[in-house]
Amino acid sequence: MNTAIKRLKLTGAVALSSLLAGVAAMPAANATEELNALVWCDHTDPALIEPFEKKFDVKVNLKEYEGTGSALAIVEQSQPGDWDVFVIDGVDVPRAIDADLLAPLPADELPLDDIFPELRLESSLMRDGKLYAVSEKFGYNTVSFNKTKVDAADMKDMTVLWSDAYKGRIAVYDYYLPVIGMVAVGLGKKTSELTADDLPEIKETLFKIKDNAKLVGEVVSSQTAIATGEVDILVGGGEWVTAGLSADKPELDWILPDQGGVRWSQSIGVFKDSKRKELATEFVKYIVSPEGQARLATSSCYWAMPANAKAGAELTDQQKAALRWDDQEAYLKNAQMYPAPDAELDAAMQDLWTEFLQH
Amino acid sequence: MTMRGTSWRTAASALYAVLVYGFIFLPVVVLVLFSFQDGRFPIPPFEGFSLRWYEAVLADSRLMEALANSIVVAVGSSLVAVLLGFLAAYGLARFALPAKGVQRALLTAPLTVSYLIIGMGLLITFNFIGFPKSLLAAGIGHVVINLPLCFAIIYSQMGDHQANIEKAARDLGASEWQVITLVTAPMLWPALFAAFFLSMTFSWDEFIISFLLTRFDVTLPVEIWSLLRSGLNPKTNAVGSLVFGISAVLVVVLELVVLRKGRRA
């Protein structure tokens, strides 16, 4: 008995100390400096981050979020200087500039001329001649679908989503801005001119979609739903849903309906209160460089078009096909930007969205 | 009761038990099975056996870091919770203090409040006083939820018999400190261990408080949550199966070694 207990104590002590030793050794990347970035999930791919970490002997801490509102909420819950790099929706950059969050970028050090012209977005990203953020990735919130189960021709008309043709076979991406934008486009409105007066009609349409929808989900639930056959149509989907899955699920496709679609674009900037602005700027430079762009375009969370046209040289043909590299000219023409509501309209849209979820 | 009646009842009981066990283990079996899926989707059909998702998990430095963070928080917060719970239980069980009922109610009150609300309260408060989101903040939250549990478990084991044993130690010349370290704590070892173990389990699996209160140094459940939101693949199954495997072995070993012994005692 006695020895059994001693043995037990010993085993326990050994297990615990080895555990603690392991824990202590764990944060192996004992890099000298750290960079804190607030990002969408595509930036968390080690294949994207590790080359930068190695080159600058730095540890990049990444916090992912979905939706500018969440990002601003996170910033609000932090202390000044906590954050260095900010990846934010292009249309929301003015909000960030208004809130005095961003620092000007050295425009001459960035490959601005290589950015697709539609993505330069001077009106949003620049103010008083200073550049505050640079576009890095873009794509579309339209309709993804399973072409073995759904007639691709049907998908050309967005109104099919609120008829009951595909009742119970639809999933909706749970992010209010693109989906509200899409519906607005479907209703023939301009996303850039939305006001509170447009909301009732949008609400009515959204509720019709909800009646047809099986679920409303974030990136993974909606991806899971369409990949597992839970649903056949994903409203708000696009290449970011299907491109990464193309190898395993060739039957998944996406389309820009005749009414058009919503184009999203991410941009990247440096926080004004950052204590490591130089390093942060280096990170921005890396992300918009052709190599960084190619890795970002095909990162694990979701694929989408790089903003830098030169990234094409770094991508394989198969990757480019999945991204529809060659169709971009036509697509860009038929897509509108995300809505960029002011704070009041934004709150109204979020309430609308909560009601939509609860409908 | 006839023999036939008895065996019919036994068969019905056995069937019921098998069904409930099936229900309980269904998600676990599916989880583990599809962690070996040789394809991108953890759903039928099973395409073949592969360990690639386990490799992916072990190669994922963020997951491994989160695992380490979880261990630190679970061990650390449980130690604090057990220590505070033990001291409070000792104080309340052994001394004449005013308003004992109120004190006990206060100490156990967090049991009746949802983790979400506790986490949110801490988030807002820390935000106001400028205490940064961190592993430490999450650890503090975990102590809040585990302290009542530890207190209740230990307090329930401090009866009159135990009081007499402490009295005997004092009578034989032990100082107050010696009574606690040489008699009370070792005597209550099973209760202390149970409290620690339960506390570890809860902390290990706790999501919402860690989610609200950490920034980069997230715990494993929060990292798994991020993993879930960033794409569908059997990696989630693999990490879930790993966690389950390790914990299950630990639990069974504890059951066989420690609790068996405790029962004999």
Place this chain on the structure above:
Amino acid sequence: MAARGQRFDLGPWGFVAPALLWTAAFFVAPFVVMAVVSLWERIGTDLVASWSFANYLKFFERGHFLEAMLNSLEVTVIVTVTSILLAYPFAWIIAEKVPPRLQRMALVLAILPFWTSYVVRSYSWLLVLANNGIINETLLSIGLIAEPLDLANSRTATVIGFVHFFVMLLTLTIYANLVQLSPNYRKAAADLGAGPLSTFWFVVLPLTLPGIMVGAFLTFVLCIGDYITPQVLGGNNELLMPQVIMLQIGRRADFPTASALAILLMIVVTIAYLGFARWIRLERA
């Protein structure tokens, strides 16, 4: 007999104070802060100390908040009742039908899935319940159904996910109660002429009721405050209170509204506690 504390006055507060202070600082104080903030308002990006009940009024004015509370209550009640009904016979079988030396093993086995990560467990249910998940595939292949059942992404899925967790928890608590029961009670009842059913109904059930109620209350508290299960399994087809609260925090940093909702949720739990109170002595549980 002996007066405790009159003799060894080495500052008994020193023992109790750390835990009390911890609870005061990290439980009571945050709650007070939350109560204060709930009277403020978020206007635009600013927090305004407006000292009004606007956030509480919002709860009653806006249908979707109230609806979330009702959904939460419905789901929680369904889950609590279903879990008890499933777990009681199961615990009884383990306590009565399983040979004593195997009982602990049977019990450990019954709660082993506790130790899969909670988040992963919910996700795993999503895969089990999916249209081409294991349940639908099995039912289809044996020809029991022609079309896949709509199980995932619904209230049903949320309830199943919850029930799975709480059946394990309740089996544990009910079993503990059943084995504590002296076999002499049942012998006495049988001796006095009660059949198995009346023995159960008049003797065993009333004696185990306090234990069941403690378990039921724990289930209630944990269920009504949980975010993960409905978020992963519910498919956003309806929102429960924790989801609405998280929406306020996560998407707009509207702490005043979130605080008000949290306090309302706490009031509901407190009412439930009072309902359960006659059975519950938490600190001795």
Place this chain on the structure above:
Amino acid sequence: MSATAVDVKNVTHRYEAFTALADVSLTVPTGSYTVFLGPSGSGKTTLLSVIGGFLVPQAGSVLINGADMTAVPPAKRPTTTVFQDYALFPHMTIGANVAFGLRMRGIGSKERMRRAHEMLELVGLKGSEAKRPHELSGGQRQRVALARALAVEPSVLLLDEPLGALDLKLRRQMQAELKAIQREVGTSFVHVTHDQEEAMAIGDTIVVMSHGRIEDMGTPERVYLKPATLFAAGFMGQSSFLKGKVRWRTGGRLDIETPVGRLPLPLNGSGADTGDDVVLSIRPEHFVVGAVEGAALSLGSATVEDMTFAGAHHLAVMRHETVDSFRPMVQMPQTGETTPGTTVALGVLPEDVVILKDDS
């Protein structure tokens, strides 16, 4: 060493409305075996706690070996206690349990173990050092508790109902052993019990307590044969009581009027005086049954109502022929023809009657 081990002076202690000790004074001679006897709630355990230092009385003082110990904690007193539930440390071996007090006194482990070994040998548990409390029987645990308390060589050993948890046979055996051990070590023992047979078998002095007061104190023989109070007479063994009134007292004799007639009695140590109400107490074995002759006084006759067999003798409960309230309990021979319903003549020798003040 002082001749008085424990000197309790005017100790009073109350728990809220309940008076546990009311102005209690007593002395325990060094090297004696003293037993506190009384029903539960009589204050005997409280008194032991006061001596052991677990309780500071609200009034009065306690001297041990002549030094005032009233407010000294137990650890600093030359007393140790054997608890009713033994209070063995469940997580320690028997050896470690016995050596605990020595460890607290900073004695080296070798010496401790040697002493523990000695003590275990003394209580008849040689070689049990490595066992744990749960491996021992109740009687063995009791011995360990004794060894543990004696190991630190206290001048006074306090035993709080030490035999209460044992079965009767073991109890009688342990009584003898306790007494033998006490003689061997010479330590003063103070033993609390509610079992009067145990008290008589074991004590040099018996202290009978009731309602926080000392009712009687003396050798077992004295307390049994000449109890000082009605309570002591009733609590120590069985007695039959007969009320009476002292008609007159002359010299060493009393003439007492009772329902069964006038009884001329010697004083028998009583302080009763003319006009006092008294109670006469008679032990079962002191009744003279059948032929009441010689010096025996006649008490009239009584009918046997019930007989119980007590091994060495029978015990008869009787109803007096003329006095309904007098129900003598009478010891009858082991063998005999007396059956319920039989009427017999009763008598008693004058010197066997205990005359007590009627304080009811």
